[in-house]
Amino acid sequence: MPTYNEAETLETVLRGVRRAAPHADILVIDDGSPDGTGAIADRAASEDSQITVHHRAGKLGLGTAYRHGFQHALAHGYSTAVEMDSDGSHLPEQLPDLISAVASGSDLAVGTRWIPGGEIVNWPWYRRLISRTGTGVARVALRSRLRDLTSGYRALSADALRELDLDRLDSQGYGFQVETAWLLERAGLPIAEVPITFVERAGGSSKMSPGIVLEALRNVIRWGFEIRFGRLSGRGSRV
Numbered sequence: 001m002p003t004y005n006e007a008e009t010l011e012t013v014l015r016g017v018r019r020a021a022p023h024a025d026i027l028v029i030d031d032g033s034p035d036g037t038g039a040i041a042d043r044a045a046s047e048d049s050q051i052t053v054h055h056r057a058g059k060l061g062l063g064t065a066y067r068h069g070f071q072h073a074l075a076h077g078y079s080t081a082v083e084m085d086s087d088g089s090h091l092p093e094q095l096p097d098l099i100s101a102v103a104s105g106s107d108l109a110v111g112t113r114w115i116p117g118g119e120i121v122n123w124p125w126y127r128r129l130i131s132r133t134g135t136g137v138a139r140v141a142l143r144s145r146l147r148d149l150t151s152g153y154r155a156l157s158a159d160a161l162r163e164l165d166l167d168r169l170d171s172q173g174y175g176f177q178v179e180t181a182w183l184l185e186r187a188g189l190p191i192a193e194v195p196i197t198f199v200e201r202a203g204g205s206s207k208m209s210p211g212i213v214l215e216a217l218r219n220v221i222r223w224g225f226e227i228r229f230g231r232l233s234g235r236g237s238r239v
């Protein structure tokens with residue numbers, strides 16, 4: 001669970017996860033949040049031995065936080081890793097749906113908003129537009145069939161984490177979601193799209209920025225070129 005300035009929501013989310021998945025170990029990766037989120041996570045960890053907190057020096061990006069978390073999961077032999085936001089957008093009660101999709105044989109379960117049963121609550125029109133356009137552009141550029149490539153609520157098997165070859169991922173920011181889903185789809189691993197309800201955060205604010213959107217867009221276009229015309233730069237033989 002990556003956190004940056006989520007002091008208003010973190011405690012509630014952690015409680016929700018504990019209720020929904022009593023046996024799950026939780027890793028919070030906080031990037032030195034100025035609002036004291038790290039201290040809130042530390043307090044939660046002192047009351048729950050299944051919570052671990054890693055503090056990083058500064059805001060290093062959502063993608064690098066997930067890479068760090070996945071490396072931790074592999075190093076500690078977990079069979080399943082879940083990624084979710086710490087702002088209340090991802091409902092903890094839907095965790096078992098994602099986890100059981102992996103337990104039933106999928107290597108990636110993507111919490112998907114844009115399929116029957118999926119829903120978005122209270123998102124302004126421009127966020128819907130960014131999300132739909134982002135997935136639409138990525139689907140065409142990367143020849144993907146997945147319907148919510150940017151979703152950040154997912155479960156992955158250990159095989160999926162190994163397949164990703166984490167040190168070679170390009171994305172620092174939110175493009176990480178597109179990159180990882182697309183690589184696993186290309187590798188032919190079984191993927192489940194599980195409907196989720198995404199609820200606009202109850203407190204705090206989004207860390208989405210033009211720079212983050214641009215990085216994702218630049219990478220998606222580059223990967224798309226590489227698929228069609230061969231290696232241009234970066235990822236090379238993985239395309």
Ligand SMILES: Nc1nc2c(ncn2[C@@H]2O[C@H](COP(=O)(O)OP(=O)(O)O[C@H]3O[C@H](CO)[C@@H](O)[C@H](O)[C@@H]3O)[C@@H](O)[C@H]2O)c(=O)[nH]1
Nearest residue numbers: 002003004029031060061062065085086150152206207208
């Ligand atoms: N450690 C760390 N955490 C971060 C950073 N940037 C964001 N986060 C954390 O990552 C989560 C998602 O960030 P938000 O800023 O709340 O995302 P959003 O705008 O609500 O975006 C949602 O929609 C995107 C588009 O569909 C998704 O890509 C994204 O995962 C998320 O679900 C939050 O828990 C936030 O604290 C960072 O640099 N470092």
